[in-house]
Amino acid sequence: MTKGKLALVLHAHLPYVRSANPGSLEEDWFFQALLECYLPLLEVIENSVNSNEQNPKITISLSPTLLSLLSDQDLKNRFPDWVKLRLSLLEKSTKSQNEAGRFLKKNIIKQLKNWSSCDGEIIDRFSQLEKLKALDLMTCAATHGYLPLLRETPEAVKGQLKTAIREHQRFFGKKPKGIWLPECAYYEGLDHLMRECDLRYSVLDGHGILHGKPRPKYGIYAPVCTKNGIAFFARDSESTLPVWSAREGYPGNPEYREFHKDLGWDIPFEELAKLGLEGNRPLGLKLHKVTSKQSIREKDLYDPTSASKQVKEDAKDYLIGRKKQLIKLIDQTGINPLLIAPFDAELFGHWWFEGPMFLAEIFKQAKNHKVQFTTLKDYLSSKKELQLCEPCPSSWGQGGFHNYWLNETNAWVVNEWSKAGKAMVECCSNGVSNQLNLRILQQAGRELLLAQSSDWSFILKAGTTTELAKERIHRHLNRFWNLMQAIESKNGMSESELKELELEDSIFPLIHANDWYQIY
Template sequence: MFTGKLALVLHAHLPYVRSANPGSLEEDWFFQALFECYLPILKVLEKSLQEKDETPKITISLSPTLLSLLDDKDLKARFPDWLKDRLNLLNYIDKERQIASDYLDKYINNQLSDWESCEGNLIQRFSQLQKYNVVDLLTCAATHGYLPLLRENIECVKAQLSTAVKEHFRFFGVKPKGIWLPECAYYEGLDKLMLECGLRYSILDGHGLLHANPRPRYGIYAPICSSNGVAFFGRDSDSTLPVWSSREGYPGDKNYREFHRDLGWDLPQKILKKIGIKDSRPLGLKLHKVTSRNTSLTEKKFYDPKLAAEKAKEHAKNYLQDRHIQLKRLNQEIDQEPILVAPFDAELFGHWWFEGPIFLAEIFKQAKEENIFFTNLNDILRSTSKLQLCEPCPSSWGQGGFHKYWLNESNSWLISEWSKAGKAMVNRCSNGVEKEYEIRILQQAARELLLSQSSDWSFILKAGTTTDLAKKRIYKHLDRFWTLINALDREDNPSDLKLKEFELEDSIFPLIQAKDWCKI
């Protein structure tokens, strides 16, 4: 008999797309994530709680920007029509495809029914799961800013953290104890700022612990504690690679749904325009399976949901058996209970890998057979009496393991823009303002600065996908920031109408406090 537990960690995040026009590509990002990921994951957890003797456990981070989107009345009102538009599109496909689309018709209707039954209140459902200790909810930096690249103005890093804590408390009524650091990116001294904001634990990529000083006795299989009193967990690549890798892992199986072929590309534009979609783009409507890696998109075979579900069940069993073998081996090598920490982007489960929620449901269902027990990060710390004192190594979970993906020839120009704007914000906030109108201007400037710092835009610039959209977002928020900051230095403040326009469009973080940017 061996001991040990598995801690699954899901990071749920989207950039703030509230200001996008209805029907925009950015709004599609959010609605597709709702449709394919967040609703299915909630249903898996709720069903597992109802059906199992032992409570399923998982750690989930919900970024402040995502929470703002989930809470937005306009977006919630538009989502059902978005689903119905996709149901309507299924009426325009030919008979051959119609057979393959039956599962999709049923799937969309199920999601629509689930949404309507809770009146779109997903935040309340996450909160309930936390009360049952199914979910340990973490926060994230306010706008997913890549913190090591903001450190020149340390106040900007602290404002990302403190704003996130306020938002989490606003939605859940409790302050978060843990945080998902954006891109798992860490630098020396960040733990001190985390502690000052009441954040006591986080996750790093494996080398963030393995290269810690001193090297942890138990490697990545036990949390460590920094000298500033913050605990860190390390990612176990053996527990994550089979799930996230499309080449070496489960998602690339020939029976699973093909991600890249979508009806949004297959249907003629005249049909798309009938329901108000102006141009060809992914719609979340996919009827084909992977088939093989070498098969071109045009030659993909039709998807069989029953066969895919069976394969997900097999893969869940295989995953648990491998964790069984891994834990059994670790019991022979270390003298305390090992913990396997497996962090993933939540969107992997359902959006990138359509069968991901089925896989999750199956590992919860089959775990007891394989003697695998789940835990969450908070429970681990509560049950651990002593942690080894180590200083984590600067790191990220991005390509190369450090900061290269967010600091390269495609996006390095952003650093000086953030630095200049951050310095102006710190100076202005440190000098203070007295008039109520000026406080409003400064608060909105803070929102625009935070929104410009989102690591999503840096990622897109490097990936080379929707780069024009990313640049437009960055410039818009920075231009608004400077308009507001410069107005405070002049007598001709911007008209109230202009300020209201910014406040209405970028209405995130109602509890924001400009004093968070005061010099430390």
């Protein structure tokens, strides 16, 4: 085998898009990711584990908000009907009476059976794969808060970290040691809070390590350790670009399925309305391939056989590339290098339909090309020497720093987070007088965390569903201030009013007000 190893790191996250309204856009986000990404990923890893010829290793972070959605009984009950509605729409469409349509129908039915085989207990399957040492499960900040923009109130950062750790332990029976920092965003001193929360390792973008002090001798090809004892692994762009880039990488191949052309845009609005669907939007029903034509209207029908052949070729190309890269680095550095390839998990299956098949192929072909996989946990457990380094502020977002989450479209919310965070710290530090007020304070903590989600800031910058993002931010902030006012008021809040909020934003059942206790 080639010396050196490859670590695939997937970040699985969705904002808290639980909706009481079946058929909502927010519900679609979750169910599409479940159907196209999480279920196929589990299937691929489980099949690879069951093969005697393969040794799959993946580090994957499961965000607390995603775990909440995966465990929600209402959403579990709705998912099969959501899938069956799409199968019905597919069968009615004249555009689906071809090989592409038959393949799509077969694949949807397959994933529905995949879901039914475990009665929707997806989290248990992740847990089992960790026990088999195929997965290293990490956490993420509670609601994917962009931590550098919360640093003015350190307790707000601690609230995100502590709540996340408690949720991970609730679902998996043990505290996580690894964390995916939202957007790989780092600021000086964050490692101190991580250590205080008993977190031990994470991933940063390459420049966060290369611009660190002192500059690490082995660059991004070995993890670094800070003076606070936190290990950081650095993203290797050479290992990631071929997989995530639609322009320069595999997903843009003409044979692969086109993401943007969806039957949801073609079905008459009136027909969708009769089924309770709120207007034209993507339904996850895609029958065309990328093709070489530019216009979205000029796409050829998807050919699953050609796509499957292309997946095998691209997996081979990727492994050959990593082998050459490792050999070159060994010659140049004299060490056994580690390549870190982190991705959003939703790339595999949702954004890039063939992504799970690609993972299955690289696990299958890895032995032939003498490429070895590892997880971050396993690498650290091998007690290899770490480079001493203090990382620099960075992110893996556009521009490499914080500007995507701090600009003219979304900067206004930072001040709102700051005011609410300080009020939360003050109230938690002073304490409350009775059990009802403690519940009110805990609910205020949930609303604060939900308002801090970086997803809404991202949407405001991206300019997509901006009204939805603004509504979510204002909704949670307004609820937060109403709850805080209820604690201070003599009239307070009735238990029925509180129960209504607890039911609607029913996340983080073990939330602890002490997490926001003032840091001196």
